[in-house]
Amino acid sequence: MHLRSLLAGVMLAVLAGSAPALAGKADDTLRVTLRDAIPNVDPYYNTQAAGLIIAIHVWDTLLIRDPETFELKPGLALEWKLVDDRTTEFKLRPDVKFHDGEPFTADDVVYTLNTIIADKKVATPSNYTWIEKAEKVDDLTVRVIAKKPFPAALAYLSSITPIWPKAYREKVGAEEFAKKPIGTGPYKIAAIDSSGEIRLERFDDYFAGSPKGKPAIRNIVFRAVADPTTQMAELIGGKADWIQDINADQFESLSKLPTVKTLRAEVQRIAYVNLAGGGRDNPDSPLKNIKVRQAIFHAIDRETMAKQFMPGGSGVPDIVCFDTQFGCDQSKAVHYDYDPEKAKALLAEAGYPNGFDTELYTYLTPSWGGAIQNYLKAVGINATIQQQAVAAVIKAAQEGKTPLAIAAWSGFGINEVSPYLQYFFTGNVLDQARDEEIHKLVDAGGSTNDEAARLKAYNEAFHLISERAHFLPLFSYVKNYGMSKDLNFKAFKDDWSRFYLATWN
Structure with missing residues (x-):
């Protein structure tokens, strides 16, 4: 079915009072559709933008970048200082838990960094080749040592270096961890089904003081829908609450539907x-x-x-x-x-x-x-x-x-x-x-x-x-976004969709 016919049909249904109700707000579940499936949700083993979006909800980094100002703020680390031109020391938060309830410590940081720099299967090794090693000073202090001066170190550690749980990942192994991963982030992965659908649940023990804040929406479901017309149909029909990358020639027509709102952002x-x-x-x-x-x-x-x-x-x-x-x-x-x-x-x-x-x-x-x-x-x-x-x-x-x-x-x-x-x-x-x-x-x-x-x-x-x-x-x-009229979502310049900041009307 052509999009124009699809929109016309749905518009008639809306005007007739028979349009389907959007279900996301009713069951506090945000349904997100993405164009591409994520073959491995572990962020170190995929290079897709969609994978990064999952990562910022499930895992945390030592520092967290403010999406408005790009300022680096305390994440898993409360304080940091340059020891010499190759070494940065981080003082870690004492009150952080992984999704299985285990405490976060320096051991997890050291394990993560020293593992990824040695693993030839990491999807984007160029992001980590600057790291020589990480060292534990005590349970809540760690040092990251670069091979040579690397002025961008903090920027890398604030965005693309999420921290794994050492004990859990060593126990289950890398393959099982990719199927049932845990992190410290504001959401935990509840299920990954055989079709690639990824279900997240709010992590109610998420640490206070995180720049990410406590999410307002309890559940998020990510689904891969490759066909843009199908994506549109699902949004209009109430099966999806959020889509992106709407074609420019479809944007204005979609904007006219009373059950949907649109957003355009550079x-x-x-x-x-x-x-x-x-x-x-x-x-x-x-x-x-x-x-x-x-x-x-x-x-x-x-x-x-x-x-x-x-x-x-x-x-x-x-x-x-x-x-x-x-x-x-x-x-x-x-x-x-x-x-x-x-x-x-x-x-x-x-x-x-x-x-x-x-x-x-x-x-x-x-x-x-x-x-x-x-x-x-x-x-x-x-x-x-x-x-x-x-x-x-x-x-x-x-x-x-x-x-x-x-x-x-x-x-x-x-x-x-x-x-x-x-x-x-x-x-x-x-x-x-x-x-x-x-x-x-x-x-x-x-x-x-x-x-x-x-x-x-x-x-x-x-x-x-x-x-x-x-x-x-x-x-x-x-970027052109389409979403349920019940959803409050803000787009940011860096193109990272932060659903942990989204709310229902």
Whole structure:
């Protein structure tokens, strides 16, 4: 059924007084639908944005970032200080319990950090390679030691480093822990069923003084619904209370329904095309030629894509970063105008006057991939689209099988550029450029406490990334949300959906 017909049918039902009642408020259960299933809810073993959302509800970090100001506030740690240029000491809260009732101590922090830095199965190792080790001073004091000065340490420890329960995880093992995990967060996982539905219950013994606060809503149910039209139908029909990523052309129609309310908010997420200039997929790949990559940059009309796919204030940056982040300076990048004739000329200069065949991997909205496919075809590049699930695209990228990949970046909510640079330009499994000069600059910027030296290194790295056409930002996100009229939900700039702050009317 087309969305217009669906909306028309539901509108008639509403006007006739026969629309279904929304059940979320009635049984104090918030029903959230996500586009992608989460194969492993343990946050260290998935790279999906949805996985991070589960994580902030079930687990806590040493520090917790204020979503409005980005200020770091006490989380599992009450106090912290720099002992030397590589060592940070944390004084832990004495009143924190895990969901099984066991107390949280320094042993849990030491176990978590020392385990993840040694585990080759961790999904995003670049987030933790800076850690040398963690040491226990006493039951409520721990030290985290970096391999070398790492000025972003506190930012990483405040967002993407949740703490495991040592005793429980050692007892049940990693595989069972992923099926029945526990943390210290404001919600506990009540069940994960075979269909991938994840049920959370409010943890009534959650520690006082947490910046997250005590949740108002008792239960949350997360379900994966891949089809956007089905998501819409479930929201309209009362089976779901919250959806996101509503297509722009559907947003206004949905806003007119009396049982639903909508929200539009600019968030720190950027759609991009990553080009395999290092030739991991093919040692003879045309993408190894800088002129071919620059041709692709000129071939895509990013401004039109932003207006068409992200109305409401989307920007078109030249580098993947956000103005609030340390190290982000768009003026340091090379700008590429939309110029298909120049793209054709560059392809001819590179030895491909008739273009070439390639593959374009994506998990994002199919129309985005279709638009890029058409832009490339117009200059002679025939790109076959590989539309796959998030996990499949990430796996293919890690294996070096994605000549071109469309995806989105939000930076794990860390308010500086190092996560992006560490993730894509340090020679790891997601580095498609394999550019040693950029690698050295990223390393230099991430391993000194000298702010001026950091900025210099990051600016030079971003200039080379753009000049050598390794990574093309498409547009920033303006997110469209739909929700029950009974739900109070606030969107934040970092694109983390904090349902523990949501309330019913």
